[in-house]
Amino acid sequence: MKNTVLKSFVLLGIIALSGCKESKPERAIVGKTKKEVVSFSPKLTGRILKIYVEEGQTVKAGDTLAILDVPEVSAKIAQAKGATSAAKAQVQMAKNGATADQLRQLKAKQKGLQEQFQYAQKSFNRAKNMYHDSLLSPQNYDEYFAKYQGAKAQLDAVNAELHDVEAGTRFEKIEMAQGQENQAMGALQEANVAYSERYVIATNDMEIETIALNKGELATAGYPLFTGYIPATSYFRFTIPESKIAKYQKGMSVKMLVNYSNKEFSGKIVAIKQLAKYADITTAFPDYEPEEAIYEIKVVPENQNVAKDILVNSNVTLK
Template identity: 90%
Template sequence: MKNSVLTSLALASVLTLAGCKESKQERLIVGKTRKEVVSFSPKLTGRILKIYVEEGQSVKVGDTLAMLDVPEVSAKIAQAKGATSSARAQVQLAKNGASPDQLRQLKAKQNGLQEQFKYAQKSFGRAKNMYRDSLLSPQNYDEYFAKYQGAKAQLDAVNAELHDVQLGTRYEKIEMAQGQQNQAMGALQEANVAYSERYVIATNEMEIETISLNKGELATAGYPLFTGYIPETSYFRFTIPESKIAKYQKGMSVKMVVNYSNKEFAGKIVSIKQLAKYADITTAFPDYEPEEAIYEIKVVPVNPNLTKDILVNSNVTLK
């Protein structure tokens, strides 16, 4: 009799457990709120002099976020200015040509060499007559001839030099000087642009979440100094097991509820992709079999204004 009672109780327990298992409710699909992330970094390495914003603040395009101290750029600007002034003077010198004093010096030199040439020419004429009458040795004749040729060559040289100066500077020299000036001006422009980069400027609207450095610290080029979210870019991601993914299609309209505020809003599925890692799931207690593939669906709100104030990483239930 006792054994029969125990058997009946065991059977009743099994049936009760089976009934509970069959009546177990399907777990809700819970996802996470996300926003597009943006970060601003300095283009130059410098020490932070001032930070103009705070965490949690909203900034607009063109707002100044921070100012850096970059003394190396100031030195480059001074060097570039000196090179530009020198190159500009070279261009002006090439365009102006010889000065009046240089012209007077060349003309005086020409007059002196003309007198020397006339004297050498006369001396050579007398030597030629004496040599013809056998009154001058060949050695002396050659000496007079060499002096005549030397004086003539010197006069020809100063005449060519004076003619070149009177014609003006060659076009190639002007172009060369102009090229050096353009190069110097480019270096100055580059230095000025680098100097303007000491300010970190917002290039997008952003809700600042993190400021990674403080005043006085060294900010390296490319290091994310300000990180935050782009307003009105809220979207939602849910992880769905393979056994349930057939219920959802790209372009489908769905309803969602924000867990902490119980606000309901509509959304649209814009993408479905397979997840390769268990750590990428959004549900704390996933309800799927180990052999099942896991998919992520991305949902964007139909009306972004209704979701712009939802906290990032908050839980959202897919209805």
């Protein structure tokens, strides 16, 4: 009997304690402030001569951010200019053909070889008559004939050369020279474009956050030298467990509170996507079961001017 009463008191105590236990309060959904990030990198490798901006400064599209020293490009420009000049001279020479002095030289050469040929022809005719009269040996006859043939070949060659010069340069040679000129001009244009790339120019407006290198350091091609945020692109990321995602729909207007300033403003949900298990959780102290799927909602402020001064990566509570 005594044990039964004792058990009853224990059971009543457990029930009383269970009733007094407070329910666990639901955590607020806290997300992060973000902005679209942009980076500017040089297209060439060079040493930084001067940096024209500072961290925290707002720049406009077209502003010069830095200038690099690229001596190799200057050397390529000099080489390309020399090749272009040479190629232009080749084209002009091909179009003009032979000079007056070259024509005179060829004509003089033709006259001399013509006289040699006439002399060789006369000698060969005499040798032929003497050979028919058995006054000349076959060996001597062959020597006269060879001299005659050699003189004739030399005269034919100079006649052909003179005819080629008088007819003008072949069309194919002019085209070939023109192609070499175009190639040289293309190399010069490429070098000039590379020379202009020593200026690092902002392609759009940006709030500079980070300058990676200092004056005198070597900036490699493609290395992000300037990193910052695009103005008026603030948005907010919240992580929502599967059990609570039904409350939010794309296009829904929501209220948010900036934790450090207690400033309230409204926004619109523009995207909802599922996060992979390894993805970064943006909400502080997430409250969900391990088997639940996790979703991220992206909220953009209805008025960017209101949100433009909110610090990046600061906490924002979704109300």
